[in-house]
Amino acid sequence: MASVEVREIVKQFGENAPAVDHISLTAQDGEFLVLLGPSGCGKTTLLRMIGGLEPPTSGDVVIGNHVVTHLPPRARRIAMVFQSYALYPHMSVHDNIAFPLRAQGTPKAEQEKRINWAASILGLDGLMKRKPRQLSGGQRQRVALARALVREPSVFLLDEPLSNLDAQRRASARDELQQFQRSIGTTTIYVTHDQVEAMGMGDRIAVLNLGTVRQIGTPQEIYDDPADTFVATFLGSPPMNLVERGTMLHGFRPEHFSPAAWHDAANPFERFSFVPHREEYLGAERLIYGEVGDEKVVARFPATTQLDFSIGHPVEFGVATRHMRYFDAESGVRSYETP
């Protein structure tokens, strides 16, 4: 068990803008930290630098209070699961799981004990003689996890391990993976571009864009108190509405946007003249797409709610002041003053 820290780490490929630009962050001992961002934001590069597969241009990687920046991957006591699972195609499931133990020179009897332990945790007992090509996507993922687990690493690095699974399988894999991490308590850094995975699994989320950390916090902090317009619009589906008023962007979540008549006069709220254009029924909820002034906004209602306005006709909407978030219109940075 160990904490993982990167200090002012930079990675530059050629003359391009740096892929990772002075990032500093820490994953506490036992924490499940998610690196979330759009593709090309530098999250995989950051993970690869922590793993030692990519040398940083500058800055340091610290694992368990040891600077490991110049150590090769094998000396870092980490396990990594790649997006592709990277199983050795010429080896059986058993030999795949045994691979890191053989590399360490673990005695044969001890090897078998640990392989059986890892295989039983991940439910691979009946599959040990199969080759990777005879396994389903979910089974391959579990083999990759067993191989990561078997050497009892101090850190898990996971690079979008669920992205090759179909939607149904992904939901159960999310659950399994999180329970698995909780039960073994190993520090885990998890890279994804999927906000549902990030929100559902992370103890904390670091939102990355263009090689920098935009915000780091618990899923609730990130969702409720975004640090800037990038985070506000990257998380949430549909994302936060932003309406420009003067020099400020007024931000609010679709679920807080409702007819002014519904608001209690005792609680202050901000008014918007909303023109609904289109309704989208999604089973549990309905989304109303429309405009405030020239800006597109979305309102979200539970499907059971009776709506007392009609599409195409302007209606007064409001958002409780405590749900309003304000951003500087130019920089996009959060402003804590109420205009």
Added chain:
Amino acid sequence: MSAAAAQPYEPDISSTKRGGKAARRGVLYLAAIFFSVFAALPFAWMVFTVFKSNQDLYNGQNVPFRFNEGSPTLDNIRLLWNQTNYPTFLQNTVVVSILVVIITLLVAVPAAYSLTRLVGRWGENLGIAIFLVYLIPPTLLFIPMTRVVAVLGLKNSMFSMVVVYPTFTIPFCTWLMMGFFKSVPWDIEEQAMIDGYSRVGAIWRAVLPVSLPGILTVIVFTVALTLHEFVYALAFVTSSSEKPVSTGVTTELIRGDVFFWQSLMAAAAIVAIPVALLYTLFLDRFVAGFTLGAVKG
């Protein structure tokens, strides 16, 4: 117009599906049979010739694919084995092949690996440039090579071939291996490094086993190139005890204008058949499906 529009849309696939498919299959099989026979005929002719007596072979009325007076006979093989240096030629060829294979693997595999993995965009172009070297005809190259062989003191020794043959096997096999290495996902190499090996260890444990079909292909091609090479062997080796099969049998079994056709064919068949088996057995079995299942699903 309106009546046609009211009809549910149904593409007319009956003609393309049934009649067309059978006809296309037929043509395909006919073509395959024609080319198989076309390719096999010379070999069959060679094998029949091996067992023919002189009376049979030199009678213009006889069909080449049937045995007639005095045939079949093993006399030709006996002549080849007992009255020429053929066993020595074979032995020389085997020794040269093995050494050339070893040298080629030692150079071409690391070269191909580094060209595909480490040089990036330049690797591809360098690989093609290396392959172009293979295309320079040996009839041009043997002149400068003669100097090299002389300086190394290998004139009239089969080891001159061990030195010279890698000059064309290495470029060709490097280029060949590059294709195989390209199909090996980077991930499994990095995974092996995470799992506890150095880069060299990762290549040895993870990349090379997956590239085994490529390595086998390189071995087969190197052996084949070594077997059929003629110009260098003719230029550098004159004494019978040092010759490989390709130059040995042609000098010993063509005496003036007398061709010992049957024994020549026997010499060729004895070499060709193992190579043909090597091709069919190894390549088919190993090339397919080896990297399947390494990544994704």
